[in-house]
Amino acid sequence: MSATTLDPKTALIVVDLQKGIVGLPTAHPAAEIVARAATLADAFRAKGLPVFLVRVTGGAPGRTEGPARSGQPAADWAEIVPELGPAEGDIVVTKQQWGAFYGTDLDLRLRRSGVTQVVVAGIATSIGVESTARSAHEHGYHVTVATDAVTDMSAEAHDNSVERIFPRLGETDTTDAIVKLLG
DSSP states (O other), X not given: OBOOOOOSSEEEEEEOOBHHHHTSOOSSOHHHHHHHHHHHHHHHHHTTOOEEEEEEOOOOOSOOSSOOOOSOOOTTTTSBOTTTOOOTTOEEEEESSSSSXXXXXXXXXXXXXXXXXXXXXXXXXXXXXXXHHHHHXXXXXXXXXXXXXXXXXXXXXXXXXXXXXXXHHSEEEOHHHHHHHHO
């Protein structure tokens, strides 16, 4: 479903556009995802709407069948990419899980700001972005995903989230369409 409206108090949540993740091989060029997220961030800032820049610095405990990260990440691995800032007034959220809500003060900050809707962008579509969008939906926020401002390490995982999951959580649209809705 195309985005129909943005609430007067909508926030942008940019997930994991940090040096260590943007440098990974992705299904769509990461530089394009960063550029579109920066366009969204600039538009939200210009309207005086909150911008949340989320970064991950750890992982959930527990056994998985997937490969574990090996070695020590680079010293700047968790730094937000410079194209996004942070700018004055942006809120940086540091998470240890896939989603930006669990174990952070994101929901509290959104509610204190009177936010009723979130626009989500970032990497990886099927992991951090989807987890954050699902949680936002479960917390009662209207959710919009900027589908051209997200990507994944797997094209198939990306397509599944965009085509099957996000439409069940809210609305989806392009960066340009969302910026137009901002007015």
